[in-house]
Amino acid sequence: MPELPEVETVIREIKPFLIGKKFWKLEVFNKNTFLPSIKDFEIYLPGKKILDVYRRGKYIIFELSEDFVMVVHLRMTGALLISQIQRNKKHFCAEFIFSDAKKLYFRDIRKFGRIYLYKKDQFLKETGINKLGIDPIVDDFTLKNFVDNFSMKRGVLKKNLLDQSIIAGIGNIYADEIAFKSKLHPLSEVGKLNNKDLKNIFSSVKEVLELAIENNGSSIENFVDAKGQSGHNQNYLQVYGRKGEKCLRCDFILEKIKVMGRGTYFCPNCQELK
DNA sequence: AGTGCGACCCGAACGC
């Protein structure tokens, strides 16, 4: 599922393809994908030029001409595809056609993904981007920033790692990886963490996400990049999906529990419960 | 304000 590294991977590929392109037509196969409504896209999108493409948390932001902004959130199974002509159009929700006849496809197996179109002064509020916390890659993510914010929180570690209003971009897979790397049990109470723990979490967030970006993301649950290719980071995951297998750090058998309704993988031996 | 859960959605995995 696309988390920060997967979204970053997609952007790195679509950006050079898309900058300067002008929207011409839009073919829609799933109306629910579009907010506030499909009509807004029909009225405002044609003729708009793509000036910039960037990311905040898991959101992909297209800055358009005439102060419009289009935002894409891939949620679970969304994919933006730019490779040639797509023959198999199963699960396709939309097809953006540009003035040079090139196309951008949006495919989404579970149809959770959303595409928004708003004026520049509205999009932050309407998409929820204004509620996002610090982005560990594009923002000034310093130890002090992190500790000031994170140490004040209540509840268990994993819940707070998943909270997009604290750190933006971490999802279920990387939350487990970050807890493992920090040698902390995902159910550890944030209030009981000491300075060393916080420092470990801070550097783990950075290292886990940066490694995943280097590897073009993790291809679990259908993730493919904009050219339809898989990432490699699934081969580097330490705990996620490894229930019953040996811990790579201490040889103990890894376990799976539920935290906040999410499958959660951890080592009961070398991840300390605080 | 904070927490928790259902809704959205459908393929895969599982159970009988």
Next chain:
DNA sequence: TGCGTTCGGGTCGCAC
């Protein structure tokens, strides 16, 4: 083999 059931993910919105 074949059918029905459960699961899983991110985020919003709604109860408490």
